[in-house]
Every structure is written in C-alpha cells, then in structure tokens.
Amino acid sequence: MSRKVTDFFRPGGILSESIEGYEHRPQQVEMAEGVNTAMSEEGVLLVEAGTGTGKTLAYLIPAVVSKRRVIISTGTRNLQDQVFFKDIGMLNEKLGMDVSAVYLKGQENYVCLRRLDEYVKSPASFEMDAGRLEVLRKWSRTSGTGDRAELVDMADNDPVWRELCSTMDTRLGSKCPFFEECFVTRARQDAAEASIVVVNHHLFFADLSSRLRGGQGILGSFDVVIFDEAHNIEDVATSFFSITVSSGKVDALARDMSRSLAAPLLAAADRNLVEQVKHTSNIFFSRMRQRTTGRHRLEPEDYYSVFEEEHGAFDAALEAAALHMENLDDAAESVKNCAERAASIRADLSQIFSFEKGPYVHWTETRTRSVAVGASPVDISEFMREHVFFKVPGVILTSATMSTAKDFTFLRSRLGLDFDIGELMLDSPFDFKKQAALYVPPDMPDPRHPETPEALAAYIRNLADLTDGGGLVLFTSYRMMDAVFQLLKDGLERPLMVQGEKPKHMLLDDLALSGKGILLATASFWQGVDIPGPALRLVVIDKLPFAPPNDPLVAARCERIKQEGADAFRDYQVPSASLTLKQGFGRLIRTRSDRGIVAVLDPRLIKSGYGAYFIKTLPGCTMFTDFENLKKWWTEGH
Numbered sequence: 001m002s003r004k005v006t007d008f009f010r011p012g013g014i015l016s017e018s019i020e021g022y023e024h025r026p027q028q029v030e031m032a033e034g035v036n037t038a039m040s041e042e043g044v045l046l047v048e049a050g051t052g053t054g055k056t057l058a059y060l061i062p063a064v065v066s067k068r069r070v071i072i073s074t075g076t077r078n079l080q081d082q083v084f085f086k087d088i089g090m091l092n093e094k095l096g097m098d099v100s101a102v103y104l105k106g107q108e109n110y111v112c113l114r115r116l117d118e119y120v121k122s123p124a125s126f127e128m129d130a131g132r133l134e135v136l137r138k139w140s141r142t143s144g145t146g147d148r149a150e151l152v153d154m155a156d157n158d159p160v161w162r163e164l165c166s167t168m169d170t171r172l173g174s175k176c177p178f179f180e181e182c183f184v185t186r187a188r189q190d191a192a193e194a195s196i197v198v199v200n201h202h203l204f205f206a207d208l209s210s211r212l213r214g215g216q217g218i219l220g221s222f223d224v225v226i227f228d229e230a231h232n233i234e235d236v237a238t239s240f241f242s243i244t245v246s247s248g249k250v251d252a253l254a255r256d257m258s259r260s261l262a263a264p265l266l267a268a269a270d271r272n273l274v275e276q277v278k279h280t281s282n283i284f285f286s287r288m289r290q291r292t293t294g295r296h297r298l299e300p301e302d303y304y305s306v307f308e309e310e311h312g313a314f315d316a317a318l319e320a321a322a323l324h325m326e327n328l329d330d331a332a333e334s335v336k337n338c339a340e341r342a343a344s345i346r347a348d349l350s351q352i353f354s355f356e357k358g359p360y361v362h363w364t365e366t367r368t369r370s371v372a373v374g375a376s377p378v379d380i381s382e383f384m385r386e387h388v389f390f391k392v393p394g395v396i397l398t399s400a401t402m403s404t405a406k407d408f409t410f411l412r413s414r415l416g417l418d419f420d421i422g423e424l425m426l427d428s429p430f431d432f433k434k435q436a437a438l439y440v441p442p443d444m445p446d447p448r449h450p451e452t453p454e455a456l457a458a459y460i461r462n463l464a465d466l467t468d469g470g471g472l473v474l475f476t477s478y479r480m481m482d483a484v485f486q487l488l489k490d491g492l493e494r495p496l497m498v499q500g501e502k503p504k505h506m507l508l509d510d511l512a513l514s515g516k517g518i519l520l521a522t523a524s525f526w527q528g529v530d531i532p533g534p535a536l537r538l539v540v541i542d543k544l545p546f547a548p549p550n551d552p553l554v555a556a557r558c559e560r561i562k563q564e565g566a567d568a569f570r571d572y573q574v575p576s577a578s579l580t581l582k583q584g585f586g587r588l589i590r591t592r593s594d595r596g597i598v599a600v601l602d603p604r605l606i607k608s609g610y611g612a613y614f615i616k617t618l619p620g621c622t623m624f625t626d627f628e629n630l631k632k633w634w635t636e637g638h
Contacts, residue, residue: 005036008061015057018094027426031058034424035396039066039224042393044421046230046411048402050428050619051586055398056087059226063196064091064099068223068394070196073204075229075236075399076528083228084198102194104187104218106203110146111136112166113178114334118259119163128160136164146183156503162252168210169249169341170256175333188218197222201232205240208387223393229527230397231579234414237380238553243348243360244374247285253341254278257321260334273321277342280314285371288364297552298362298373300355311353318342351375361556378556381416389417400428401582405616410575428589428619434637435589436621439463439599439630440606447543447602453480456542457487459601460518462627463538466634467597469494469516471538474526474584476545481520484542494518499525511535527583532590539588543602544614545580546573574610578617585618595637597630 008014009029016022031047038045039062049055060083063070074080084103091097116136119125125133136151143150148161166184179185191197197219199207204225211217227233254277261270287310291302303311325331325339352375355362359382360375377383389395397415404410408423441459445452464471475481485498495517497507504524511519512535519525526545547554558568581600588596598621605611606625615623624630 005032005062005065008032008057014095019090025052025054025429027429028054028058031055031398031424031426032062034422035059035226036062036066038396038422039063039068039394044389044395044417044419045397045424046402046408046417046421047396047398047424047426048408049398049400049424049426050430051400051590052429052592053400053426055400056083056228059228059396059398060087060091063224063226064097066224067195069194069221070224070226071204071219071222072196072198072226072228074198074200075232077200078528078530079228080198080200088196088198099196100194101196101198102187102190104191104197104199104203105147106200106206107166107168107171107184107218109148110166110183110187111140111143111148111164112170113140113146113181113183114172114176115166115170115256116140116164117178118256118334122259124163124255124259143183145187163255168206168215169252169344170337172333172337173216177333184218188216188220191218192220201227201229201236202240205237209240212387224396225388225392225394226396227398229399231399231401231411231583232527233384233397234380237384238376241380241383242374242376243351244372245345245348245352246370246372247281248370250277250281250285250345253338253345254281256334256341257325257338260332260338261325269324273317273324276317277314277321280310280317284310284314288371288373289366292364293366295363295365295551297555298364303353303355307353311349315346315349318346322346349373361552363552376553378553378560381414381418383416385416389415389419400586401579403617404575404578404582405613410571410579413571430589430592430594430619432589432619432621434622435592435595436619437597437630437633438585438615438618438621438623439597439627440603440623440625441599441601441627442603442606442625444601444603447604453483453487456480456484456601459599460484460488460540461492463540463597463599464492464494464518466631467538469514469518469538470511470534470536470596471518471540472511472525472529472531472536472587473518473520473540473542474587475520475522475542478522480542481522485520488518488520492518496520525587526580527586529587530590531587532594534594536588536590537594537596538599539584539596540599540601541581541584544577544600544604545584546577549573570610574613578614581614582617589619597634 009032011024016024027049031049031053034045034047035058049058072083074083084101088099088101091099120133120137139151140146148154154161171184176182207217207219254274257274287307291306322339322342325335328335352362352373359377359379361378362375365372402408402411403425412418445455460473481499489496495514497510497517497519499507499521507519508529508531511517512531515535549555557572561568561572585598588594588598605614622633624633
C-alpha cells in the first residue's frame with residue numbers, strides 16, 4: 001500500500017486531522033489496503049465489511065489516489081447519493097482533494113428533447129393542462145441536467161413522464177436532431193471526462209446489456225469497477241441478461257409510431273398498421289392474463305396449445321409495421337427507430353418461444369397494469385466471468401452481507417468466482433453481544449398454520465410494549481402483512497404505519513420522528529433502511545425468508561443444482577434465505593450507541609436442522625427463547 005494512502009487512515013493522519021470525530025478503525029485500514037492492492041494488481045477482491053467499518057472511504061480514497069478511471073456501482077439510490085454528495089463532497093470540502101467525479105442515473109431519469117417535441121405536437125398533448133405543459137417546455141430549455149428529480153411537483157408515478165423520458169429503445173444517437181443538446185449525450189460526455197463515475201447496479205448492467213446488443217452505452221471504458229452492496233448483483237444482472245417483452249413496451253411502441261409517422265394526423269394505411277399492432281398485442285397479452293396471475297413458468301405445451309395462434313397474428317402485425325416503416329421514402333429517424341423496435345420485439349418473442357434448453361427459464365408475469373413474457377438465464381456465472389471479471393482489469397465486490405455461515409462459498413458459486421481471487425472478511429467494530437438480542441419464541445405456530453396471523457399480532461404487541469415501540473416489522477408477503485395490520489390497527493396503542501399508505505421515504509421519516517411507532521413492511525424494506533439511534537430499537541421478522549419455491553427462476557435454479565448432483569435446498573435455498581435474514585437483521589444496529597432486539601417469529605430457526613446455519617450467518621449477539629429473560633436483558637440495559 002502506498003504511503004500516500006496510508007497517510008489518510010493512520011492515527012493522527014489526514015482523516016483524523018480533517019474530520020471532527022473521526023475514529024481510527026483497524027478494519028477500515030485493512031480494507032483500504034486490500035482495495036489498493038486489488039486495483040494495482042488488477043484482480044478481483046471480495047470484502048465483507050461489517051456495519052460501522054467505514055467501507056465507503058476504505059474503497060473511495062484508494063480509488064481517488066489510484067488515478068485510474070473507476071466506476072462505483074451501488075445497490076440503492078440512497079447509497080449512490082451518499083457516496084457522491086456526502087463522501088466525495090467531504091473529500092472535496094474537508095480534504096481539498098478536487099475529486100473528478102460524475103453522478104449518473106439511468107436514461108429514464110432524463111427528459112428526451114425529441115420525444116418532448118413530438119409529444120407537444122401530438123393530440124395527446126391536448127389532454128394535458130396547457131400551463132403544466134408550458135412549465136415542462138420551459139424547464140427543458142433551462143435545466144442544466146434534464147433530470148426529472150428537478151420536477152418537484154411531478155409525482156413519481158406520473159404517466160406523462162413515460163412519454164417524455166429517454167430510453168435505450170427510443171434513443172437515436174448521433175442521428176437525432178437534438179443530439180448536441182441531448183441531456184444523455186451531455187451526461188456521457190461528462191462521464192468520459194471524469195475519473196470516478198457513481199452509478200447504481202441497474203444502470204451498470206443496463207449499460208452492459210446495451211453494449212452487448214450493439215448499443216453505445218453511457219459509461220465508456222474503465223479500469224476498475226467497485227460494486228457496493230454486491231449481494232444484489234445476481235438478481236440485478238439476471239434481469240438485464242433476460243429477454244422480456246411486456247404489454248407496456250408494445251404500448252409505448254404504438255404511441256411512438258403514431259407520433260413519428262405523421263403527427264398530428266396519420267394516413268389511413270399508417271393508422272391501420274398502428275391499430276393492428278395494438279389490436280393483436282391486446283389479444284396476445286389478454287390471453288396470458290386469462291390463463292395466469294402472478295409469475296408462472298411457461299412450458300412449450302402451454303405455448304403451442306394456448307398462445308401460438310395469438311403470437312402468429314401479433315408477429316404478422318409487427319412484421320408488416322416494420323417493413324412499411326423501413327420502406328418509407330425520406331422517413332424521419334424516429335420512424336426508422338420504431339421500425340427497429342418492432343423488429344427487435346419480433347426477434348425477442350421468437351427467441352423466448354424457441355424454448356432454448358439449458359441456460360434459460362421461460363415465464364409469464366401478470367400484474368395489475370401490465371403483462372409480460374420472458375426468458376431469464378438460470379445461471380449468470382458465465383456472463384459475469386466473460387463480461388465483467390475477465391473483462392475489467394480490477395473488480396471490487398463489497399457489502400456488509402456477503403458471507404453465509406462465515407465463508408464466501410455461496411456468493412462465489414452464484415457469481416462464477418471459481419478462480420483465484422482475494423477475500424477479506426472484516427467484523428463490525430460494534431459489540432453485538434451487548435448491543436443486540438436475538439429472540440426466537442419456541443411456541444410460535446408453523447408459518448403455514450391458520451392461526452399464525454393472530455400469533456404474530458400478539459407477539460408484536462408484547463414486543464412493542466417491551467420496547468415502547470420504535471419497531472420495524474418485516475414480512476415475507478403482502479398477504480401476511482395485510483392480515484396482521486388488520487389485527488393490530490384497532491388495538492395497538494402506538495402509531496401504526498403500513499407499507500403502501502405513503503412513499504417509502506416518508507414512512508421511514510415518520511417512524512424516525514415518532515419515536516414510538518411501529519411500521520409494517522415487506523421486501524423493499526429488508527435492505528437500504530438506515531435509521532440510526534433510538535428511533536429504531538426493535539426489528540421483527542415474521543418468518544425465515546425463503547424464496548417462493550414455485551417462482552420459475554427459483555425452481556429452475558433448484559433443478560439445475562440437482563442435475564449437477566448437489567442438494568438444492570442445502571446449497572441454494574438455505575444460503576440465499578440466510579443472506580436475506582442477515583440483511584433484515586442489519587437494519588437494527590447502525591451506530592456504537594444503538595441497542596435493540598431482533599425477533600424472528602419462526603420456530604424453525606431453533607428447531608430445524610438448518611436453523612444453525614442461519615444463526616451462524618448472523619452477527620454474534622445474545623440469544624433468547626424465553627420472553628422473561630429477554631425482558632430482563634432489555635430492562636437492565638435501560
């Protein structure tokens with residue numbers, strides 16, 4: 001490790017002299033040394049850095065000092081904001097480092113000037129308030145970034161934004177008449193000139209997917225990628241290496257065809273082509289909606305007996321539209337773009353319905369507003385090796401939760417890290433034995449028992465009484481969350497909040513401000529929730545978070561593992577669930593002064609043979625199965 005980097009972290013060094021309250025942490029120094037070595041030797045490094053290690057600075061400072069071009073990819077937008085605005089901002093302000101860094105979001109966060117121009121000229125704009133439309137037009141001319149976050153009065157789910165944003169499908173590149181003014185073009189240029197580019201996993205893999213499909217991408221070339229919250233990589237990469245066609249994607253194509261062909265009025269032939277695409281698409285996806293709800297595996301016999309005829313008509317309509325638009329004389333680039341998109345949807349559907357054996361599982365998904373059909377890779381390890389680990393000179397993967405049962409075997413197997421790499425497992429500097437208690441009541445019914453909701457509600461009341469609220473209750477399903485909410489809403493003498501009644505950030509703010517509230521939530525709250533201090537002193541988990549065994553991807557992964565001669569439950573389902581449980585546990589202790597209880601209301605944690613694996617994966621805290629002993633531990637510490 002170079003002397004210059006060492007000077008930042010040693011006692012009395014640059015960080016302690018520049019930052020009030022900075023604490024020297026041996027784990028942070030060890031991580032910085034490992035990151036620096038991996039960058040200089042161009043290798044792969046896995047680092048599990050427990051909460052409180054200070055991992056962001058431990059990779060950020062070596063990245064800055066290296067003078068290499070580094071991509072920092074985070075699992076959540078909140079961490080992306082923290083890295084760029086807080087940590088890089090601190091290095092610039094407090095240490096005077098003048099870090100050359102750029103913050104990038106996905107293309108859909110930027111307004112597309114061409115699409116805005118076409119929208120203004122289309123009949124759809126007549127349905128929008130004229131004053132609001134003028135505000136959008138004025139903002140697009142004066143904004144420095146084109147980032148929708150600047151539109152504070154536009155709701156997150158406002159459907160108008162779908163009509164105006166830039167996407168991989170609609171972007172025309174250098175052929176666009178607005179190319180030089182384009183906000184995405186400017187963002188790419190800024191990124192190309194920066195030493196550090198801060199993105200999130202979705203943008204990183206969307207960019208990689210675009211380049212693999214022949215697109216330009218937005219990130220350009222780089223020397224090092226640092227994946228923070230790397231435990232999310234498999235799921236994110238799987239979604240972007242999948243082939244998906246949704247009803248929403250086809251609806252967007254039909255709208256853009258209408259605007260591009262002859263806005264504001266279509267010729268009869270053009271209008272008929274658009275209507276045929278819409279009509280056959282509606283029949284195709286309606287057939288799927290009639291047959292399935294949720295996410296289901298699609299087998300060849302399902303396709304040939306149910307969807308083949310509808311697919312044939314839909315394919316013919318797409319082919320006719322693509323050929324017509326391709327052969328138009330003096331067609332605008334936006335028309336050619338629509339032709340390419342129609343051809344691409346045809347190709348994607350053809351590949352999905354080819355039912356390629358081996359690497360893909362095929363599925364349909366029906367939601368309230370959309371229907372989709374797709375094919376996802378069962379195993380992304382080969383993709384990761386070929387396109388990330390063997391392509392990028394230096395790769396750092398870090399998180400507070402990457403190991404299971406105290407090793408990296410599971411994560412390495414999922415990501416294809418079957419070659420020589422560096423590993424660091426750094427304990428948290430927090431004293432979990434004193435700060436945290438794990439409570440598992442042995443008399444809870446099995447999670448599938450019909451009396452489970454009543455039992456959960458009773459335990460949540462008792463635990464809330466013990467801690468005087470300040471609780472986050474994490475569920476593995478909306479169904480159970482709703483059932484428990486109905487049981488608690490009239491009898492809990494504390495503020496009760498439930499996911500869905502407000503945006504996530506507002507619910508978390510309410511929980512932090514109330515001090516005595518109880519928040520019921522599901523999947524998205526299991527990670528990325530950071531409420532340090534006494535406002536959060538209780539985390540309740542309804543059951544061990546096993547992935548649904550009937551999910552097409554989970555089932556296909558289990559089948560593949562069995563075919564390879566391994567035990568799918570032991571080698572995949574248990575480690576995967578233990579990582580999720582570790583994430584939920586990690587919501588509790590965020591600082592040295594935090595103290596609280598994690599209650600896992602699932603007797604399998606102490607009664608099953610695999611329960612020991614889960615417990616070994618969690619931080620070493622004080623464990624209780626008797627409520628009176630838990631109560632004594634809690635009251636003695638207050």
